Amino acid sequence: MTYVLVVISLTLAFPWPGVAIARRLAGVLPPLWACWMLTSAAVLLAGGTVAALVALFHVPFLASLEHVSLTRVWRTWPTAVVFAGAAGAIMLAQLVLLVRRWAEHRAVLRRAWQSADAGTRDEGVLVVSGTGVDAFALPAYGGREAQIVVTSQMVRALKPDEQAVLLAHERAHLAGRHHLLSAIVDLGSVVHPALRHLRDSLTFHLERWADEKAAATVGDRRVAAAAIARAALARGSDRGAGGYPLLSAVSGPVPRRVEALLLPAPVVPRRTGQRALVLLLAGVVVAAGLSALGLAYGLHEYVEYAARRLIGDPSGCSGMWGTLEHWFGSGAP
Template sequence: MHLTNLLLGLDSLHLFFYLPLVLPGLLGLAAPRFAERLEPRVATWLLTGSAVVLAAASTVALGVLALAGVIRIPLAALIGHWSPTTIAQGDPVSKAEAALAAVLLVAAVVAALRLLRRRVRALVAAGFEAACLPGAGEYVVVDDPAPEAYALPGRPGRVVVSSGMLAALDEGEREVLIAHERAHLRAHHYAFVAVAHLAAAANPLLRPVSTAVAYTVERWADERAADACGDRRRAAQAVGKAALATKRSARGASPRNPATALGILGLRRGPLHGAGPVPRRVAALLAPPVRARRGLPWALPFGVPWLPLVAMCALLAASGVCAFAAAHDIHLLLDPRG
């Protein structure tokens, strides 16, 4: 490749670098609407998968920019057998940009590793606690006046409900509560929450997505509980009463509870947007469930609209292509055959 063509190609490196870093912000803006308007299971899969792709693309972009600074170091050029003259003429990335990218990359990796460490430790603790609980069944009642209910993943996983929570609910509401926690356990909701939070650690613009996923897994479990009891109004009442009982409790959920660390306790503070998560969950259960709009050209099965899906696919494709193009251009710059 001629040096002129190389320079023309590498002039686009800035665009290829910056787009994967800022495009996750668009998903962050759209995440609350996706969480509210899509069927919860579909929304959880869609938001989590998209967050992973965008986080990976932004990490690659940071790595490419940091590498563009490393190759300017004479010792690195000597080890890699690169031409310092070609690098100096063809690399459009400034030293300040490369240094900043290196700092951001290290910060993202450290944040992700620390979060991963905490999640693994919480998962192991949950497994040990589940194994140590009395009985052999999936459902366990603990003698505790504080109203709590949570799912502990393990072998086997356990659904734990305190005596205080049982006292706060009637028989039908208890059925809803147990079905809700079983849905968390069987659908491995802790994994979705963990992956979304890891993506947000890699790119903070994805934090609204992780918040939305924490909400959609609750909505997913709510819908499974409503299906199990066959009464959406009863399910809404159970969700509201359980939340109210927890709020009135003097102690509330223990921060050392493994379910709290895994993000699957179910009663979180802090709004998704507007009203808090519990009122929105109750309102969603009192409304008809999201179903496929059969026969309409702008909707797919599970109530997924065409336009938002196409927009999200375009967002993911643009981020992935830009990250790949930036890495490819750096490869061309370092290729001794260029």
């Protein structure tokens, strides 16, 4: 069981350094690259966690297929039953949380569309009256096409050129299908607590991606910065309808976004030292994710081998673990 404990510890611990490195890498990449990198890291790290849990749940499952009683499994390999029970409970909790989170997202989207239905269309934008101050991208739902929704208070708070920035920002969200990237990372954060930090980082970089698109559309970074700042001030403490799955123009750390717009447009690092740093960080992120998956696969192979030995099936002992046992002696329970 020493191998199992080591693999479990490594697989479940990998997301913590992986997330820290991914966030560091995102800070030196252009927003578009940063968003895709963060999403990929979330998929790899969440996949490794789930794979390890499935592998832990494997022995009782294999035993049941071979009609071996749980009592026999408990007598021969009691820790396997304990780990399998814990893995099953964790996966069940993850499933419940995933369904609950998805239902919450759909409920938010449904309420947003209900409020948008009362709006009036103005040049392809839904303008909603009321006291709220907000603007957000509304993904497609229930057969209705994606829309940009702006409250009348927000329209009155901005100058015409700033309104153009706001609309370009929200169009960038829809064109880039940012709500899907946000959904992937947000749901992944349910799988492992470390991924919650990726979710927060992705929110910022998605807004930066849309900010850069808006600045390029209007051709003036200072106007774009002023529009984002004025929109945030107009919104004030009003929470509005922002947040996934509604990508609001005034979400995320607005001061950092405005500061970035006052600097030159970000580019892919071109200096040798910068490129080396980016490649190194990217390599570590990929290695962390793939290592987690690899360790989970190794655990799966070990558990299957041990289960075959338990049920007395020699055909299951001819793989990698069977070869290792032949060389070094028994390593299975």
